[in-house]
Amino acid sequence: MRNARVAVVLGLMIAVALAVGLASHEAPPDSPVPSISNPGPLGLKALFVYLQERGRDVSAQTSSLESIPSGTRTLIIAAPQAQPITKEEVSSLERFVRGGGTLVYLSPHALGIHQPGMEEWLHIVSGALPGTNHQGLASEWVDPAGVTVDVWLPAGPLRDLSLLRVARDRSLRMEHEDAVPLAGLGGAGVVWRWGLGQGEVYVTAGPDLAENRRLELLDNLRFWDALAARGPLRFDEFHHAVVTRPPLSQGLWVFIAQSLAVGLVYVISRGTRFGAPRPVRVERHRSSREYVRSLGWLMRRAKVEAELLPELDTGLRRLMHERLGIAPSLPDAEAARLLEETCGVPARDYLDAKEDLVRTREKTPIRPADYTRLARRYALLERRVTGRAGGLQE
Numbered sequence: 001m002r003n004a005r006v007a008v009v010l011g012l013m014i015a016v017a018l019a020v021g022l023a024s025h026e027a028p029p030d031s032p033v034p035s036i037s038n039p040g041p042l043g044l045k046a047l048f049v050y051l052q053e054r055g056r057d058v059s060a061q062t063s064s065l066e067s068i069p070s071g072t073r074t075l076i077i078a079a080p081q082a083q084p085i086t087k088e089e090v091s092s093l094e095r096f097v098r099g100g101g102t103l104v105y106l107s108p109h110a111l112g113i114h115q116p117g118m119e120e121w122l123h124i125v126s127g128a129l130p131g132t133n134h135q136g137l138a139s140e141w142v143d144p145a146g147v148t149v150d151v152w153l154p155a156g157p158l159r160d161l162s163l164l165r166v167a168r169d170r171s172l173r174m175e176h177e178d179a180v181p182l183a184g185l186g187g188a189g190v191v192w193r194w195g196l197g198q199g200e201v202y203v204t205a206g207p208d209l210a211e212n213r214r215l216e217l218l219d220n221l222r223f224w225d226a227l228a229a230r231g232p233l234r235f236d237e238f239h240h241a242v243v244t245r246p247p248l249s250q251g252l253w254v255f256i257a258q259s260l261a262v263g264l265v266y267v268i269s270r271g272t273r274f275g276a277p278r279p280v281r282v283e284r285h286r287s288s289r290e291y292v293r294s295l296g297w298l299m300r301r302a303k304v305e306a307e308l309l310p311e312l313d314t315g316l317r318r319l320m321h322e323r324l325g326i327a328p329s330l331p332d333a334e335a336a337r338l339l340e341e342t343c344g345v346p347a348r349d350y351l352d353a354k355e356d357l358v359r360t361r362e363k364t365p366i367r368p369a370d371y372t373r374l375a376r377r378y379a380l381l382e383r384r385v386t387g388r389a390g391g392l393q394e
Contacts, residue, residue: 013262034078034106034207035240036060041213044078047224048235050215056228060237065089073231074102079207080239081114090121098197104227106207109170122194122203123179127171130188136163136218138331141314143217145169146208149185151219156193156200157226158182165217166190166208174203217329305371309361312378313354316385323385345384353377 030040036048051058061068061075066088068075075096077085085093097103108114111126118124134140135148147168151161164183171188173181181189182202190205209220227233299308317335320326324342326335332354336347356377360370 013265033082033240034211035237036235037237039212041211042207043212044207044210044235046212046215047210047221050221051224051228051233054225054228057232058228059232059234061234062237064238065236066092068092068096068101069234071232072096072101072234074104074227074233075236076104076106076210076227076233077118077236077239078106078210079108079114080236081108082242083239085115085117085239087117090117094121094196097199097201100198102199102227102230103201105201105203106210107172107203107205109167109206111172122201123175124203125173125175127173127205128186128188130166130168130171130185130190132168133185137165138329138335139313141310142328143214146214146217147185148218149183149188149190151183153180153182153193155182156202157223158191159226161219161222163218164191164209164223165214165220166204167206170205172203172205216327300368305366305368306361309357309366309371309374312374313357316350316378316381319382319385339385343385343387345381350381353381 030042031038032040032042034042034044036044039045048058065075065077065085075093093103105118105122107119107124111119111124130147130149133148134142137143137148143165145167146165149164149166151158151164154161171184171190172192173189174192174194176194179192179194181192183189183191191209192203194201194203208214209223215221215224299305314328317326317328320335320339321328324339326338326342330338332351333347336350339345339350340347353374357374360366360374363370
């Protein structure tokens, strides 16, 4: 009977090891890969689904770019880092553009590492940093890591556009004589156009224009609407997939390690105790209230009320976006009006709380009592947005 139990335990361990091995290839939920299958902040799934819902002809390129399907009007290459684009593929892209196609190349943030072939063909070099600018946004907390750039030349898909939202960590330059910067800030260009044959190439400093986290900001979405309106649009997904296989020696060492672990468990299970089992110690853990009080004491000692105040409004706006569809980029007055229409919270309640927060933030120093008062007001608003306001009073 004891041997049967040991066999069952070993079988369960092997089954768990196999399950972990099969699941290890899945992408993490917050993957940094700008793929149309990535729903995280840095992915492009929102753009792909949006264009599909709008009835646009969009698809994925899951094979080499040496063969681009006929009828493709626009091809988008979004900062691939898993596989380099080969010289043969670059030649195919050049034929595609000269024949009248449109290529949109969202370059990786780090030049000279992942796609040397594309950078050599397009003559891309790093540019100056664009700096910080929150023009057109309701608050600097909507996108603190981004910068608003101006559309210098409203041509092609940038026609009738004025402001774009991108990352502020880099810009680029195209050193082709006939390449033209279309958007940027100061002396930093982030969107370039290069006419080639009957087609054209658009190059951007990173995939920021298409990312899920910035897609709805300013005129970013209108840029993609204009491209999709031209005809069939394809996203390159082939170069986001890593084609690697572990060497035989690595698999052999993993098998040996698993065998040793199983053997160790078997030896321990068959071993003899050195004495009678001791009684189990009963441990009394501290209550949750003690931990909350300790955390409050620590926060008061750290004097971080000034840094935590903006998070109150940011958290509420994020909740309004998730529950009610009220975009964080809307002005406070418009967001308050929509809040009143959707869940019955008076617009004045939210605006008064926001005015109280701004007024309190200008004080020096900020007292813990002020932060407690504001935290309670915003907690009440959050509970009313989620429909759980019955258990909390002003």
